[in-house]
Amino acid sequence: MRLFVRAVLTALALLSAGSACAAAPGDRLEKVVILSRHGVRAAMSSPEQLEQTSARPWPRFAVPPGHLTARGEALAAQMGGYFRQLYVAEGLLAAGDCGATAYWANVTQRTIATAKAVSRTLSPGCTVAVGTVGEGHVDPMFEPIKAGLVVADADLARAAVAGRVGGDLAAWSASHRDGAERLDALLMQCPAGPCPPAPGKRRIFDAKPGFAQSEDLVSLSGPEAFASGVTESLLMAWADGQDFAALGWRGLDEDALTRVFALHQAEFDLRLRTPYVARTLGGHLARRILATLEAGAGPERATPGEAIGPPDARIVFVVGHDGTLAVLGGLLRIEWAVAGYQPNQIGPGGALVFERWRRADGLRVIRARFTSQSLSQLRQATRLTPATPPLSAPVFIPDCSLAAPEFDCPLDRFETLVSKASEL
Incomplete structure (x- = not known):
């Protein structure tokens, strides 16, 4: 019983x-x-490519990119x-x-x-x-x-995306300034963004808002697109159990990850939804x-x-x-x-x-x-x-x-x- x-x-x-x-x-x-x-x-990017975006080394995966x-x-x-x-x-x-x-x-x-x-x-x-x-x-x-x-109208797709932000991608991107500063501080390991420029580094603030050329129906450039790829790589390495602290990273925890995902979501929402x-x-x-x-x-x-x-x-x-x-x-x-x-x-x-x-x-x-x-x-x-x-x-x-x-x-x-x- x-x-x-x-x-x-x-x-x-x-x-x-x-x-x-x-x-x-x-x-x-x-x-x-x-x-x-x-x-x-x-x-999706190699550690060498990712290290152009950060002050600290990136973890190595045991499988090929994207696997x-x-x-x-x-x-x-x-x-x-x-x-x-x-x-x-x-x-x-x-x-x-x-x-x-x-x-x-x-x-x-x-x-x-x-x-x-x-x-x-x-x-x-x-x-x-x-x-x-x-x-x-x-x-x-x-x-x-x-x-x-499906036969898609690429011009109409761009117009539909631009129309959601009043035709001004730069103004839309500027509204995410706090998120960009937060991610910059985490990547470049300074107390608060924007961090000082560093030789040989690609910074989030160097990415200019606009439309990018690609095979996708719509592709964006700018801080949000920059953040989208980088934060996904952070998420995957975190979920894979990689030891960031041993590589000298500080301030990377679940709370920090949750907050820096905001730029990724802004880009996804505008580009895909x-x-x-x-x-x-x-x-x-x-x-x-x-x-x-x-x-x-x-x-x-x-x-x-x-x-x-x-x-x-x-x-x-x-x-x-x-x-x-x-x-x-x-x-x-x-x-x-x-x-x-x-x-x-x-x-x-x-x-x-x-x-x-x-x-x-x-x-x-x-x-x-x-x-x-x-x-x-x-x-x-x-x-x-x-x-x-x-x-x-x-x-x-x-x-x-x-x-x-x-x-x-x-x-x-x-x-x-x-x-x-x-x-x-």
């Missing part, structure tokens, strides 16, 4: 810790789509194991039910390796194939312009997610060829990049916030989770949330359990969600919203 009570309490704890809100009596979970960022990777690290693989497996605990408790998964899960990843080493790491713990004992179009190819779900699926950009880059992805959530909800909702994975898969795990989640967030106008991160920030392994529930009254609804390991959990490789769950925040979907703790979004309304929002 004591073991039975303990099992019940464990299941209840999993439900309350992992979901946006514990399910009401009679509600039944039917389908889950998890859109995740890849796990902890090596910095998933060993710590990143272990942390991704932690998330997979936690999702399994959660959805076994929800009754969505059972032992040996290998056909219940499906996996898809974008074409980079870090996305494919993340999906494989998650599959080993979310689908233990199963022979799992991670779907991907393969390295060196273009996946329309993640890069619709390069795949020729601007409506025209988000619709162009994220519209196809949103339709694929919608089709996946509708699969199995009745023949009238079937969209042949659009669903990700087999129609009968109950959990579909998709791995992309932080930009993938950012454009989808901009498209649906959804926001989230979890402790230790800036609003709408997507840390390594962070995920948007869309669950399809059939309520006790028969209505099918979408319940969405954002989940991520905290900076401490990443740094310390904390084992995820009901007592130490990842961070989680329910997500309200504008023009769809109802005034309820779970922010229920009726499936019919979600279909209408995605169809309208993704129109070009």
Whole structure:
């Protein structure tokens, strides 16, 4: 009897810790789509390049630039194991039910390796194939312009971005002066920014605001773009457990990281969440997610060829990049916030989770949330359990969600919203 009570309490704890809100009596979970960022990777730039931006040396990663690290693989497996605990408790998964899960990843080493790491713990004992179009190819779900699926107007994209800041990127950038001074002080290790110029160093204040030339639909230059790459490298090295103090860094802790992420988020918001950009880059992805959530909800909702994975898969795990989640967030106008991160920030392994529930009254609804390991959990490789769950925040979907703790979004309304929002 004591073991039975303990099992019940464990299941209840999993439900309350992992979901946006514990399910009401009679509600039944039917389908889950998890859109995740890849796990902890090596910095995209070499240590020598990064050291041009700082007064102190940078840590060395044991893998090539941009590749998933060993710590990143272990942390991704932690998330997979936690999702399994959660959805076994929800009754969505059972032992040996290998056909219940499906996996898809974008074409980079870090996305494919993340999906494989998650599959080993979310689908233990199963022979799992991670779907991907393969390295060196273009996946329309993640890069619709390069795949020729969408014809984008680059001039209109720039105008849409410029229009959000009154056509004055310099004035927009100047509003972030405090953040730039804070990051400058951390990088150049002086009491307060702006720090004195140093020979051979690239400083945040040397970056001029404007549009930059690149293969992306829109690319920015300036302090925010400078900060975006550098702070991501700081985050990845921090989450990888690298010892900055041994390299002479001072003042680098979780609080400092949280504060310097503000410039990164400002750049991401302007560049990727601007409506025209988000619709162009994220519209196809949103339709694929919608089709996946509708699969199995009745023949009238079937969209042949659009669903990700087999129609009968109950959990579909998709791995992309932080930009993938950012454009989808901009498209649906959804926001989230979890402790230790800036609003709408997507840390390594962070995920948007869309669950399809059939309520006790028969209505099918979408319940969405954002989940991520905290900076401490990443740094310390904390084992995820009901007592130490990842961070989680329910997500309200504008023009769809109802005034309820779970922010229920009726499936019919979600279909209408995605169809309208993704129109070009």
